[in-house]
Amino acid sequence: xxxxxxxVSHYPEGKQKSALLPVLHLAQNSFGxxxxxxxxxxxxxxxxxxxxxxxxxxxxxxxxxxxxVGKYMFEVCQTGPCMISGCDDIIDYIGKTLGIKPGETxxxxxxxxxxxxxxxxxxxxxxxQMGKTYREHLTKEKVDSIIAECRNNxxxxx
Amino acid sequence: MFQSRTGxxxxxxxxxxxxxxxxxxxxxxxxxxxxGGYQAAEKALKEMSTDAIVEExxxxxxxxxxxxxxxxxxKWSFIAKPEGVPRHLVCNADESEPGTFKDRxxxxxxxxxxxxxxxxxxxxxxxxxxxxxxxxxxxxxxxxLEQAIEEAKANGFLGKNILGTGFDCNIYVHxxxxxxxxxxxxxxxxxxEGKRGNPRIKPPFPAIQGVxxxxxxxxxxxxxxxxxxxxxxxxxxxxxxxxxxSTGTKLISACGNINKPGVYEIDMxxxxxxxxxxxxxxxxxANGKRLKACIPGGSSVPILPANLLLRTAKGEPRLMNYxxxxxxxxxxxxxxxxxxxxxxxxxxxxxxxxxxxxRFYRHESCGQCSPxxxxxxxxxxxxxxxxTGNGKMSDxxxxxxxxxxxEGNTICPLGDAAAWPVAAAIRHFRxxxxxxxxxxxxxQKRNYGLAHYADPIYVATP
Numbered sequence: 001x002x003x004x005x006x007x008v009s010h011y012p013e014g015k016q017k018s019a020l021l022p023v024l025h026l027a028q029n030s031f032g033x034x035x036x037x038x039x040x041x042x043x044x045x046x047x048x049x050x051x052x053x054x055x056x057x058x059x060x061x062x063x064x065x066x067x068x069v070g071k072y073m074f075e076v077c078q079t080g081p082c083m084i085s086g087c088d089d090i091i092d093y094i095g096k097t098l099g100i101k102p103g104e105t106x107x108x109x110x111x112x113x114x115x116x117x118x119x120x121x122x123x124x125x126x127x128x129q130m131g132k133t134y135r136e137h138l139t140k141e142k143v144d145s146i147i148a149e150c151r152n153n154x155x156x157x158x
Numbered sequence: 159m160f161q162s163r164t165g166x167x168x169x170x171x172x173x174x175x176x177x178x179x180x181x182x183x184x185x186x187x188x189x190x191x192x193x194g195g196y197q198a199a200e201k202a203l204k205e206m207s208t209d210a211i212v213e214e215x216x217x218x219x220x221x222x223x224x225x226x227x228x229x230x231x232x233k234w235s236f237i238a239k240p241e242g243v244p245r246h247l248v249c250n251a252d253e254s255e256p257g258t259f260k261d262r263x264x265x266x267x268x269x270x271x272x273x274x275x276x277x278x279x280x281x282x283x284x285x286x287x288x289x290x291x292x293x294x295x296x297x298x299x300x301x302x303l304e305q306a307i308e309e310a311k312a313n314g315f316l317g318k319n320i321l322g323t324g325f326d327c328n329i330y331v332h333x334x335x336x337x338x339x340x341x342x343x344x345x346x347x348x349x350x351e352g353k354r355g356n357p358r359i360k361p362p363f364p365a366i367q368g369v370x371x372x373x374x375x376x377x378x379x380x381x382x383x384x385x386x387x388x389x390x391x392x393x394x395x396x397x398x399x400x401x402x403x404s405t406g407t408k409l410i411s412a413c414g415n416i417n418k419p420g421v422y423e424i425d426m427x428x429x430x431x432x433x434x435x436x437x438x439x440x441x442x443x444a445n446g447k448r449l450k451a452c453i454p455g456g457s458s459v460p461i462l463p464a465n466l467l468l469r470t471a472k473g474e475p476r477l478m479n480y481x482x483x484x485x486x487x488x489x490x491x492x493x494x495x496x497x498x499x500x501x502x503x504x505x506x507x508x509x510x511x512x513x514x515x516x517r518f519y520r521h522e523s524c525g526q527c528s529p530x531x532x533x534x535x536x537x538x539x540x541x542x543x544x545x546t547g548n549g550k551m552s553d554x555x556x557x558x559x560x561x562x563x564x565e566g567n568t569i570c571p572l573g574d575a576a577a578w579p580v581a582a583a584i585r586h587f588r589x590x591x592x593x594x595x596x597x598x599x600x601x602q603k604r605n606y607g608l609a610h611y612a613d614p615i616y617v618a619t620p
Binding site: 010012015017018019020021022024025047049053056057060061062063064078079080081083084085116117118119120121122123124125129132133 | 244253254255256257258259262287289293294295296297298330332333334335336337338349350351352353354355370411412413414415419420421453457498500502506510511514515517518521522524
């Protein structure tokens with residue numbers, strides 16, 4: 001709640017709805033990486049706005065997940081500059097390695113593969129977002145080591 | 159110093175934004191300050207009136223660096239000042255135009271340059287609560303900026319009674335959540351108010367009714383950072399850099415099939431050819447390939463074949479600035495735009511590239527205006543068909559027709575941004591599209607290649 005209050009304090013009194021986007025990020029991080037309707041209703045009550053005001057925002061922005069996702073989400077950019085730098089091969093390779101298609105999650109719930117549009121890393125292509133950071137200059141070897149790193153982290157935290 | 163072809167004196171490769179980018183620890187206040195940081199803010203707040211600052215920015219000729227190129231000082235002078243109503247400066251850090259990653263570089267490596275620019279600009283505009291609207295994906299940069307803000311506050315450059323001048327200013331970082339459209343200033347304002355990013359109808363302009371119905375100025379990251387050297391050196395000196403109405407320096411983010419992708423600061427006096435082939439910048443085309451085409455100012459500006467990119471239709475070398483890149487209009491030119499410089503080599507397929515851009519704009523259309531909502535999806539489907547060998551000859555004219563009906567018929571410029579790449583691809587690469595349609599099987603095995611796109615263009619002399 002400290003972080004919630006900090007976010008709301010950025011906006012004028014009575015304009016607490018302005019904190020909706022940052023608060024939804026906070027909620028998504030705090031409640032398993034996605035926004036259930038219960039979570040969205042809770043956010044609405046905290047900000048004293050109608051639930052529909054939260055739903056219409058959550059469905060508009062691509063970073064809010066409205067379904068459960070894997071512990072590690074590989075969001076691979078597929079727009080022009082990444083395409084000319086070979087992102088299609090990287091997307092295929094991740095899919096084959098993990099046995100999933102874009103939009104799917106592995107059966108163990110560890111990985112989700114998602115294709116996304118330009119993330120502003122065109123000079124460091126091919127690239128993907130994983131959590132809070134970018135993984136850039138991707139190669140098949142680099143993908144292998146990222147997957148291994150995720151598996152090790154997951155095992156260490158269990 | 160030497161005489162450039164425009165007759166102005168220029169210093170080679172003048173840098174005023176990124177000159178300190180490689181100083182160890184410049185991300186932190188102490189080092190930034192030691193290197194002369196915040197001196198411009200001291201000068202502005204202690205020695206200058208708010209009108210004098212606006213006047214310097216006007217004199218500098220600084221044009222909006224987000225893509226539109228609108229004179230920044232003029233935009234500032236439009237802000238309404240009704241009695242008792244707070245005003246706000248909002249920094250547009252929603253950088254989302256494919257090919258563009260310069261603001262990210264500035265914020266990651268020189269956060270205090272932006273904070274200093276924001277402080278001076280907030281003072282000039284009378285904004286006591288200033289916001290940085292940053293795209294949601296740049297999540298780690300939020301931490302960098304918030305740390306810089308805390309440092310500035312701890313050192314008396316933000317907060318209450320800054321430098322004893324009585325001016326109060328706070329800066330807040332507002333994180334978006336994945337929507338290209340929020341780079342459009344009225345959509346950004348809607349998003350800052352916690353709503354969907356649907357652009358507003360103008361007028362009223364943000365300068366009259368912006369965020370929370372208050373007068374608001376929205377400026378790009380690079381524009382606001384450029385205010386620091388403008389105040390430091392004076393508007394007149396700043397205007398001496400560059401050519402004509404392209405004053406100052408511009409950050410170019412270069413990507414695609416080049417040897418040295420990255421962010422470069424140029425003084426807008428160099429040619430496109432020099433930018434691509436010189437070792438100071440892109441270092442030439444990667445893997446010894448030949449240049450086929452380039453989108454010089456972010457994905458929405460017209461793509462040009464190599465021959466028209468390097469030389470104008472008149473046969474003169476094309477310069478890397480606002481006027482140079484737009485020379486010839488859309489018939490034979492393009493735009494400087496946001497400075498997202500995307501280079502395609504001879505192995506790249508123009509149809510596939512256009513298809514991915516059409517998919518991008520379909521994905522990012524907010525859906526408010528029918529021509530954009532329906533047109534972007536329609537263009538994407540047709541382009542996918544042509545790309546996968548399922549196109550018809552009539553599809554090419556249909557694409558042309560659809561983009562013409564989107565352009566100019568929407569509330570915000572996303573419609574134009576979606577139409578232009580398709581229009582330019584057909585205008586300059588029509589035979590490549592036709593080859594795809596006529597050779598559906600072969601087009602799945604190989605690309606059209608360089609063809610005639612780098613051939614010298616015959617210039618008729620009167």
